[in-house]
Amino acid sequence: MPSRTLPALTGASCVLLATGRTLTATLHLEDDALVVHLIEPAGLTRHAWPQTVVLDAMLEPGVTQVVADVAVHVDETTGDVLVTLDGADGDDVLAVPAGAVRSALTH
16 A cells, blocks of 8 residues: 655634634645634534635735635734635635644645
């Protein structure tokens, strides 16, 4: 059986902005996507966003990057990455700490 390299996981506390609820998450880079697993009492939810969109947003804080089914925005003050969970025009926004995103993208 061929060996498989497992991704380096980064842990983070993320916030759902609409409710202020904090969720535990793991982040990692998988192929060309930033993958976030949100850990909740009801189970695990997986989200994946194109790496290029996240990187573009990080290079231009304050400018919203939109692709297909997600909008990504980097807060100019905190550097936190804000992503929509319910479509590009959605209002279910998750705040992911900047340091966790940078760590996941570089490991």
